Amino acid sequence: MKLTIYQIDAFAEQVFEGNPAAVVPLEDWLPDEVMQNIALENNLSETAFFIPAENGYKIRWFTPLAEVDLCGHATLAASHVLFQHMNYEKDEIQFESRSGILKVSKEEDHMVMNFPSSKVEAKYIPPVLKTAFNVHPVKCYVGREDLLLVFNSEKDILKLNPDFMSIAGATKRGLICTAKSDEYDFVSRFFAPSVGINEDPVTGSAHTMLIPYWARQLKKTNMKAKQVSKRGGILYCKYLDDRVEIGGKAVTYMQGEITV
Numbered sequence: 001m002k003l004t005i006y007q008i009d010a011f012a013e014q015v016f017e018g019n020p021a022a023v024v025p026l027e028d029w030l031p032d033e034v035m036q037n038i039a040l041e042n043n044l045s046e047t048a049f050f051i052p053a054e055n056g057y058k059i060r061w062f063t064p065l066a067e068v069d070l071c072g073h074a075t076l077a078a079s080h081v082l083f084q085h086m087n088y089e090k091d092e093i094q095f096e097s098r099s100g101i102l103k104v105s106k107e108e109d110h111m112v113m114n115f116p117s118s119k120v121e122a123k124y125i126p127p128v129l130k131t132a133f134n135v136h137p138v139k140c141y142v143g144r145e146d147l148l149l150v151f152n153s154e155k156d157i158l159k160l161n162p163d164f165m166s167i168a169g170a171t172k173r174g175l176i177c178t179a180k181s182d183e184y185d186f187v188s189r190f191f192a193p194s195v196g197i198n199e200d201p202v203t204g205s206a207h208t209m210l211i212p213y214w215a216r217q218l219k220k221t222n223m224k225a226k227q228v229s230k231r232g233g234i235l236y237c238k239y240l241d242d243r244v245e246i247g248g249k250a251v252t253y254m255q256g257e258i259t260v
Contacts, residue, residue, distance in 0.1 A: 005258050006085065007044070008077035011202040011233030011248040018233040019202040020253065021077035022047040025086065029060075032067070034260055040064045045197045048074035056094035057082075059102070065196035068173065069145065070099040072113060072204010072246055073233075079104040079111050080250035110236070112247040117239070118143040118209040120216075125149070129175070132166040135159065137177070143209035145173040146190075150213075154181045157189055158228055168193040176206045178213075185223035185237075186214045202233030204246050211246070215239035 005024050012018025022042040026049055029035075039047035039062035048071065050059040059078060061071035075095065082088040083106060092105040103114040125140040129149065135156045137149035147170065151157055157179045167175050174192030181187045188210055190203040200206075207225065214237075215221055223237040236247035 001260050003258050003260060005042075005254075005256050006077070006081050006252060007254040008080050008250050009253050010073035010076040010080070010250045011204070011227075011235060012231075012251055013249050015251055015253050017231055018248075018250070019073040019200065019231065020044050021071075021074040023074070023078045023081045024049050024258075025081065026051045030260070035060070036062055036067070038062075038258070038260065045200050046071045046074035048078045050078055050095065053096055056096070059095040059097050063192075063195045063197060068195065068205075070097065070115070070205045070208070072115065072207065073202055075102060075104065075113055076111055076204060076248055076250050079113075080252070083111070084252065085255070107247065110247050110249045112236070112245050113204060114240075114243055114245055115205070115208050117212050117242055117244045118146075120148070120209055120213045126170055128166050128170050132163045132170070133177075134161045141209075141213065145171075146176050146206060146209060147171045147174075148176045148178065148209055148213060151177060151179045154179050154187050154228075157187050160189060162191055162199075164191070164193040164198050167191050174200070174203075174206065176203075176209060178210055180214075180217075181226070184226045184234075185218060185220070186210065187226050187228045189227065189229060199229055201229045201231040202227045202235070202248075204235070204248075207235055207237060207246050208244050211237045211239050211244040
């Protein structure tokens with residue numbers, strides 16, 4: 001069986017920026033084992049698969065090690081494929097997912113994802129995370145799947161040197177590290193070694209927790225954020241209470257064919 005595959009740089013204005021994701025359009029779902037093996041072979045943080053549905057599409061995401069409930073950058077990548085390569089004519093795409101209905105719309109030169117927001121509840125800093133970095137966090141919060149650590153400054157985030165073995169056992173999925181920024185409203189980094197991703201370049205799903213947190217801290221609903229990984233990426237954020245909007249650009253790096 002031959003399948004079309006795309007590699008898209010999401011939250012990027014040009015190739016080699018943002019977060020790369022593979023996208024494989026399907027007519028029907030492949031066996032889970034096959035989709036997981038494709039994701040492992042791709043060896044990217046996420047591979048997105050989608051199939052047609054009554055009101056749009058159904059979408060699923062796989063890391064090299066596991067299927068996940070929500071992924072922002074791979075959803076942005078899949079939307080880019082539909083808009084740019086598959087002649088999708090409407091201005092909004094609706095995806096059915098394990099996290100409910102997701103919507104992605106075209107707005108001028110970028111796309112905007114509408115996702116369910118995550119809860120943000122304060123908790124004590126787990127002892128293992130107090131010593132997992134070369135810098136000490138000052139606050140900790142728990143969300144839908146991730147833990148959020150707040151640090152004193154943007155400089156702290158930039159110089160984080162995590163102990164991945166300690167982090168892997170501390171969270172269900174990943175660990176978000178964040179601080180207020182002078183140039184942006186906030187910056188972040190995301191680590192998820194428990195699902196095979198030591199550091200993710202730009203993580204849309206993490207912003208379903210970051211946006212509610214910073215909206216309350218900064219007392220504003222529209223924000224501009226940067227994930228300060230090596231590749232980096234800009235995210236345009238809006239808080240809508242039980243939903244959030246996450247905007248960004250995407251570019252095509254590769255289109256090809258795989259045989260499975």
